Amino acid sequence: MEGIVLGQYVPGNSFLHKLDPRTKLIMSAVLLWVIFLLEGPLEYTGFGLFIVFLYLLAGVSGSFLKILRPGLYLVLITLIINMIFTPGRVVLDLGLADITREGLIQGLTMGFRLVFLISMSSLVTLTTSPVRMTDGLELLLKPFKKIGVPASELAMMMNIALRFIPTFWEETDKIRKAQIARGADFDSWNLGRRIKYITALLVPLFVSAFRKADELSMAMEARGYTVGMERTSLHELKMNPRDYLVLTVFFISVAAFVINKYFI
């Protein structure tokens, strides 16, 4: 299935591609938090431009719209619900519902936050190969092993999940076509019917996923894997001077932003 970009890696050689996955994971985590601090049109515009700049820098700007497409519905719904249900000064009277000034602002804020969240987190998966990402995640979580966080197992789960996303879509597509051949209409406007057809899609999908999981765990065990074992890794992650530089500049900027906003 095309158009599914979630969790997909676009190989490249840009500055962002070359950063260590840990650097990217840390920065995106901080930026996701910063999104909720933004206030006012100026800051929103600034952050939006910053994201566009990052996409251009990474050379993955072509994927930007594709990523947003699935999220766009969510954004629209958020926008509409907020516009209609927030009380305040009416700017547009639609008879049935009134659009208020507060609602409009609230809706736009939420909508933009969603767009930022989606595009920010996708940027990491777009510029990091799944293998390096899971390695990075594992290393980041390693200090928490002592308090019982199963770092290697989490990384392994993520690795497998990423590997099976394409297989899963292929499978969905296959079952969907099989059901359409039997007369299912997935685009039906009748909600009851649509739910029925979607159930007919989900049940075989889950059955097949469980069977796959079973076979997969057998294959892993046959190759000597046991949960919680000590493993070594083919690839080595190395923080380069570039990573330390970027992280330093990044944290100084974020700190400056926060201090300027709340303490001055």
Add this chain to the structure above:
Amino acid sequence: MGSLIEIQNLTFWYGEDKQEVPVIKDINLSVKKGEFIAVVGPNGSGKSTLIRHLNGFLAPCRGRVTVDGLDTAESRNLPVIRRKVGMVFQNPDTQLFASVVEEDVAFGVENLGLPRAEIRERVDSALAQVGMLEYKHYPPHRLSGGQKQKVAIAGILAVQPECIVLDEPTSMLDPRGKKEVREAVRALNAALGITVIYVTHDMNEVLRCDRLAALSGGEIVFTGRPEDFFADRECLHRIGLQAPPIKELVHSLTEEGFDLPRDLNSPEELVDALCR
């Protein structure tokens, strides 16, 4: 050569109820080092069940299975046994779990805790052995079925096992994929001396094995040279298997009065024999 795997009086039930008919009935089999053994039998005859005993996935209900003298029923032996006996399964899609080919091949070696340089070396040489080195950066879902199976085999090879067990590795592949995989397995057996236990439904694939074991209803009904197996038409008929076309042809010709040897495995050999 010495024996690698010893199966003694193996009996196995899946359920708790020992009154039922067992899935594996009192099987004895000894696999020599470097041997290429094919295991055949109709659906449900217990082939998969039998081979799952070889790396300790299943423990015998009665009897004993040993690999290089290690009892598979003892769980502390399992890590060593699984290093010695690698297993390739039927479905190429559920065996590869990394997002990149070389990562997947590395998986087993990473489990051994070897240093990075050694992993690198073993991964590359295993991929080269099955002729998949140029695909090492591919994501598995972009490979053909036959290529996926070869990557799975490389993943086993990288661990440097003494024995590879393959459970119907070609049954989901097209003829070309079947041939690729079959040839890769043969090469390992011939060039590296790795013991091969090959479960299959395709009688064409067993023609050139050293020894063949036929299962029916959980019992071994035949062990020996494949040509002897295919010559015993009564036994073939009883367990519901059919000889490959070339054997059928040789058989018909013999019945017509031609004097032909029994170990003809290809049309070319048959032509040679007839022209002599």
